[in-house]
Amino acid sequence: MEPVSIPKHIDDPVTLLIWSADEFAPAAFLLILGILIGQVTIMLVLAVVAIKAYRRFRDNRPDGYPLHAAYWIGLLPSNAITIPNPFIRAFYP
Template identity: 40%
Template sequence: MDVIDIPRRIDAPRRLLLWTTDEVVPVAVGVMVGITVDRLLLCAAIGFVFVRFYRRFRDGRADGYLLHALYWAGITKPKGHSFPNPFVSRWLP
């Protein structure tokens, strides 16, 4: 039987050690780019600085604010079919 990890709170984000997954991604991307361009410490440091500013941005706003902002900017597309196009400014019957 497989062991299933159950979070303490139902809305708790997934964590990797001490960070949430949205904080791990910039550092991981910085490490990958740093390995590619042979500047690992510099790119990892830039990733850590980005995470620090992202935490300040995220903590002052509601949950999911960044996803909503990306949606309204037209960068992401939700999976559901009931979401309207963010660029439509006029709705006709």
């Protein structure tokens, strides 16, 4: 069994059971989808695989990488003046 890190600082991510919140979200989505389509076992297996793949992806990159990647591909729109449009790749004077 792998040791689970317990948050020691206020900046650490929220932990739900043994997963952090960003790992728990895809598992919860797949579980709900499995309940709706009647294939809970298959979706639970896919959830475990998704969590392991996401952990491998997250651990090999700097903190906040998924959030920045989501902004870069346009999944986090914002109307703020200080945040430029993610689809504008070059700025000209």
